[in-house]
Amino acid sequence: MTAFIKPVPADKTSSGKPAPTAAQAKPAQGKTDSKLVRVVDRAARIMDCFSRSTPDLSLPQICARLELPKATVFRILTTLVDQGWLAYNPATAVYTLGFAALRHADSLLRGLDIRSQARPFMRAIRDAVNETVILSLRDGDDRINVDSMDSGQAISQTLQLGVRAPLYTGAASQVFLAAMDDAEVEAYLARVDLVGYNPATLTTPDAIRARVAQVRAQGYVRTLGEFTVSASQTAAIAVPVRDPSGKVVAALHVSGPQSRMTEEMEQACREALLRESAALTAALAGS
Amino acid sequence: MASSASQTSPSAAGENRYAVEAVTRAARVLALFDRARPRQSLAELAEHSGVPKLTLRGILDTLAAHDLLVDEGDGHYRLGYAWLRFGDVRRNQLDIREGAVPIMRAIRDAVNETVILSLRIGDRRVHLDYVESTQPIRRITQPGHEGPLHVGAAGVVLMSGMSEAEVAAYRARNHGQDGADWDAMARAIADARRDGYAVVAGKVNVHTAAVAAPVRSYSGEIIATLTISCPTDRFTDELRDRCVALVTEGAAKLSNALGYAP
Numbered sequence: 001m002t003a004f005i006k007p008v009p010a011d012k013t014s015s016g017k018p019a020p021t022a023a024q025a026k027p028a029q030g031k032t033d034s035k036l037v038r039v040v041d042r043a044a045r046i047m048d049c050f051s052r053s054t055p056d057l058s059l060p061q062i063c064a065r066l067e068l069p070k071a072t073v074f075r076i077l078t079t080l081v082d083q084g085w086l087a088y089n090p091a092t093a094v095y096t097l098g099f100a101a102l103r104h105a106d107s108l109l110r111g112l113d114i115r116s117q118a119r120p121f122m123r124a125i126r127d128a129v130n131e132t133v134i135l136s137l138r139d140g141d142d143r144i145n146v147d148s149m150d151s152g153q154a155i156s157q158t159l160q161l162g163v164r165a166p167l168y169t170g171a172a173s174q175v176f177l178a179a180m181d182d183a184e185v186e187a188y189l190a191r192v193d194l195v196g197y198n199p200a201t202l203t204t205p206d207a208i209r210a211r212v213a214q215v216r217a218q219g220y221v222r223t224l225g226e227f228t229v230s231a232s233q234t235a236a237i238a239v240p241v242r243d244p245s246g247k248v249v250a251a252l253h254v255s256g257p258q259s260r261m262t263e264e265m266e267q268a269c270r271e272a273l274l275r276e277s278a279a280l281t282a283a284l285a286g287s
Numbered sequence: 288m289a290s291s292a293s294q295t296s297p298s299a300a301g302e303n304r305y306a307v308e309a310v311t312r313a314a315r316v317l318a319l320f321d322r323a324r325p326r327q328s329l330a331e332l333a334e335h336s337g338v339p340k341l342t343l344r345g346i347l348d349t350l351a352a353h354d355l356l357v358d359e360g361d362g363h364y365r366l367g368y369a370w371l372r373f374g375d376v377r378r379n380q381l382d383i384r385e386g387a388v389p390i391m392r393a394i395r396d397a398v399n400e401t402v403i404l405s406l407r408i409g410d411r412r413v414h415l416d417y418v419e420s421t422q423p424i425r426r427i428t429q430p431g432h433e434g435p436l437h438v439g440a441a442g443v444v445l446m447s448g449m450s451e452a453e454v455a456a457y458r459a460r461n462h463g464q465d466g467a468d469w470d471a472m473a474r475a476i477a478d479a480r481r482d483g484y485a486v487v488a489g490k491v492n493v494h495t496a497a498v499a500a501p502v503r504s505y506s507g508e509i510i511a512t513l514t515i516s517c518p519t520d521r522f523t524d525e526l527r528d529r530c531v532a533l534v535t536e537g538a539a540k541l542s543n544a545l546g547y548a549p
Contacts, residue, residue: 037345043310044353047373055380078305083314097377102505102546104317105374108366109506111325127452144368162371 042068043076047085047097052160056094105162112137114250115147117283118241121276122149122252128272129265131256136172136238139164141192143173143251151256168192168208169201171221171238172251177208178215179240179248185212200226220270224258235261239273244285252277312338313346317355317366326365378504378546383511384416386544387502390537391418391513397533398526400517401426405441405499406510408433410457412442415511426495426516435461437472440487440499441512446472447479448501448509484535486527489519496522498530500538505546513538 049057049065057065063073077095080086084100109115115135122133126149135147142164167173167188177185189205196203200223202211215221221238238253254269261269316336319327329347333340347364350356354369384404391402395418403417403426414432419425436442436457446454454476458469479485479501488496499514515530539549 037309037349039307039309040313040346040349041352043307043313044350044355047355047369048353050373050376052376052379055376075305075307076310079307079310080314082306083311083318085314096380097373099377099546100314100318101370101373101377103548104320104366104370105378106505106546106548107321107325108368108370110322111320111365123450124452127450127456130456139368144371146368146371160372161375162368162373163375164368 039076042066042072043080043085046073046076046080050086050095050097056092056096058094062095109147112146113287114241114284117287118147118250118252118280119149121280121283122147124279125149125252125254125269125272125276126151129254129269131254131260131265131269134172134253134255136175136251136253137249138167138176138251141167141188143167143170143176145172166192166195168194169197169226171223171226171236171255172253174211174215174221174223175238175240175251175253176248178212178221185209198225200224202226220273221253222266233257235266237266237269237273239270239277241277242281244281249284252280309346312336312342313350316343316346317350320364320366326359326363328362329364330362332364374505381545383502383541383545387511387513387541388416388418390541391416394418394513394515394533394537395420398515398529400515400521400526400530401428402534402537403428403441403514403516404502405445405512405514407436407445410436410461412436412439412445414441420517424518426497426518428516435467437461437467437469438487438490440485440497440516441514443472443475443479443485443487444499444501444512444514445509447476447485449476484531486531488522494519496527498527498534500531500535501542502538502545503542503547505548507547510545511541513541 045066046062049062059070059074059077062077063070066073077086077088081088081095081098084098084103086095087098088095114137118135122135126133131151133149134145136143136145143166144164145161148161165173167177177188180188189208194203194205194208195201202208211221219239223236223238225234234255235258236253236255238251240248241250241252243249252273254273316332316338319332319335329340329344332347333343336343338346347356347358351358351364351367354367356367357365359365383406387404391404394402399420399422401417401420404415405412406415407413411433412435414428414430416430417428419427434442436446446457449457454473461467475485475487484498484500486496486498495516496519497514497516499512501509502511502513504510513534515534517526517530
């Protein structure tokens with residue numbers, strides 16, 4: 001099994017961070033022709049302009065965002081279109097992400113052993129509760145949702161994959177936090193900047209310590225929209241996925257609108273999650 | 288200015304007079320990662336891309352700084368999580384209807400029967416769009432027309448993508464429906480899984496026949512169906528076979544446009 005979790009030592013948190021902003025982005029130093037790398041850096045920054053809220057961008061919009069001259073951006077854009085990273089619609093003069101985005105995402109997912117191993121168990125959870133089921137991994141100080149299985153319901157959470165969330169907020173994140181030993185938790189709290197995404201976010205070290213203790217005692221996490229921008233629309237219940245040695249290697253969670261998360265529903269989710277996560281551990285032992 | 292992008296040939300990057308070499312190299316290096324080779328070493332990447340190691344190292348470091356690549360620390364690299372984010376944005380943005388309409392028109396022109404695009408919403412099959420036959424007697428429908436999943440060719444194909452547990456849960460939720468023939472449904476689903484299409488004649492309505500095939504997303508999940516529907520008295524074995532060929536080919540083409548690679 002390939003290593004899908006790469007714990008980052010406390011003193012080395014700069015790797016695997018969220019995509020750097022224009023101001024943070026720095027080319028690799030002294031390793032090769034800096035000009036060559038600078039243009040790749042700019043290409044990556046162009047890619048980072050595309051998001052769910054801005055999926056279509058024109059040349060002037062991209063230039064304005066990056067504060068780069070048109071000629072420079074245009075040459076990179078045409079290259080990215082050639083390579084399928086971006087697509088260009090001449091009718092609207094707008095760029096979008098290309099099919100390479102889908103292909104690379106698919107290759108990445110298929111390269112994650114835990115993802116294919118978890119799929120049947122995710123499906124079993126989804127079928128049991130008919131809500132969206134999400135698989136998350138830890139990467140350094142971040143949690144990343146890597147796969148989801150949607151409920152067939154008309155109102156369901158539109159979850160973004162590949163987005164990084166800090167470890168202190170959200171049910172799945174707190175699974176990974178609770179799996180750390182006390183020294184790791186303290187080191188994490190000492191280096192992390194606690195940001196409130198909405199009123200439900202835990203923003204004090206004490207609140208987080210209390211949550212960690214609670215999660216360890218209960219074996220699961222229940223949260224109400226701690227990471228969503230508009231507070232309190234969603235509810236989530238998360239459990240750890242352990243490898244046969246007991247190490248937490250992933251988190252599974254069910255997420256749905258709070259309106260559907262009745263006490264009975266919560267219990268059903270908890271039971272399905274705990275049952276299938278244990279079954280997944282057993283399957284990992286056999287692989 | 289931007290319009291000149293469309294004048295450059297996508298297949299011949301080297302001839303694009305605007306192409307930036309380092310970016311082309313970066314893209315080609317990333318394209319070396321696929322399902323079969325999710326992890327590769329610097330040496331392998333250098334060998335397969337033809338980019339000198341020193342230059343390559345700089346490109347890889349830059350890509351890793353943006354989460355497009357992960358340096359696993361043991362000399363190996365894999366694709367970075369940013370691709371999940373980009374894939375998600377692209378997938379979220381795909382307008383299935385936009386891709387489907389030209390394909391549906393081509394099918395209609397070939398066979399002159401009505402072609403329908405449908406998807407699943409909860410326990411219902413919903414028609415999203417259609418291209419109508421021009422024959423005086425033809426299948427008519429309208430966008431938004433819905434029905435239960437377990438009857439009709441489109442519904443059966445949508446259900447063929449469900450797990451057994453999901454089908455059982457559907458049955459439990461819908462057990463009160465009058466006249467539902469669950470055994471026939473199970474057989475139809477099994478046939479659709481085996482054949483990759485479903486044929487239903489005179490079941491939903493004695494006068495209509497339909498042939499449906501699955502449309503898959505980039506991840507392989509069945510997300511929609513294309514259906515050719517016509518009056519039963521025109522539905523000869525010959526027409527049936529033509530419809531099967533056209534609709535499976537059309538659905539495969541649409542799946543492909545949505546990023547599905549079999």
